[in-house]
Amino acid sequence: MKGISSKSKFLLWLLCLSVSISLTSETTVHAFSGQVIQRGAVGDDVIELQARLQNIGFFNGKIDGVYGWGTYWALRNFQKDFGLPVDGLAGLKTRTKLVNASNFNGKFVHEQIAKGNDFTYYGNVPIEKQVKPKKKTNAGGAAKAPAKQAAKGGGAKTTPTATAANVPGGYSQNDIQLMANAVYGEARGEPYIGQVAVAAVILNRIESPSFPNTISGVIFEPRAFTAVADGQIWLTPNEGAKEAVIDAINGWDPTGEAQYYFNPDTATSGWIWGRPQIKKIGKHIFCK
Structure with a gap:
């Protein structure tokens, strides 16, 4: 049986390399787009940014896809703790570090946003325990706020809810x-x-x-x-x-x-x- 020629070996090597590159691209394409994310940005990249920051405890605001001050300070704190330039800009180095440090279940996050649910995405907490169904509204369209006791000792006490x-x-x-x-x-x-x-x-x-x-x-x-x-x-x-x-x-x-x-x-x-x-x-x- 004849051995594989040098040309065949080279072609086989090229084939393996192309498959490797293809697989690598497929595993990274879902982690952000190529844009630098900064304050004022909106959209899916911001949703992923907020969710990943919340997943590791840096962001406590609403995951809404709007890069406001809460997201800005959360990202700066992440950058500082992870030895990155602190500028509030999610460039390639910051995004790469964040992807490696966090988890992002895009299907879950986008599904909750689409349903209008009140939800969080903290790490080490089962996601099914982090979802609250959308609150029902009254005829005027606003969520009904519970009554708060006007004075101590007057009538039955109702527990105030922070809303x-x-x-x-x-x-x-x-x-x-x-x-x-x-x-x-x-x-x-x-x-x-x-x-x-x-x-x-x-x-x-x-x-x-x-x-x-x-x-x-x-x-x-x-x-x-x-x-x-x-x-x-x-x-x-x-x-x-x-x-x-x-x-x-x-x-x-x-x-x-x-x-x-x-x-x-x-x-x-x-x-x-x-x-x-x-x-x-x-x-x-x-x-x-």
Whole structure:
């Protein structure tokens, strides 16, 4: 039996190479298009960007395909943590790093958006547990907001629900939920006023030019909150944490406009001790 000629070997090598390239292209074509994704962009690339960032805990907003400030700060925090240039632009290097670090079930995400469902896409949580069917609306087209008890001791108590319909200032349901997660993770052992105080600090930072101007931007700013660093922000908050957030949004600031706080029993940073102190609430000292 004659051996394979050099020409045949070369042709066989070319065939294998072309198949390899074809398979590689097929596995990567579904991860973003070739465009640089930046603030103001809309569409499928932004949906994938938001979903992947949420999958690994950087984005807590609504996956809606609109690149706003929440997506911008989430991407910057991702870039910083993964050693990339921090510019809020999802170029090739950033997209490649994100694809390697996250999971994206495009069919699930696009299906939920098409159905109008309220959903999330966090990692390590079964996706079937992250979907809430679209809320029914009344005749006027707006979701019915539950009544809140007007005064303590008057009539049967109804549990207030944090919704965009009954909170001022245009805060979204995602904003309320994220703040409740932060309050619960940071201060669930504190008295109620101490939980309101933590929520107030978050809001005070949004109003300051020294901090990001969104809820997610403030909470996920690197090294800003212990609960983010140790993962306790993903604990399920109780109703008390949600009520504390609503009270803070409605104007209750027991801290005296503090932008920082710390536990003197556990603080290791000398810097925080140098901040002008306002008052102590529970175990936390609140500072300017």
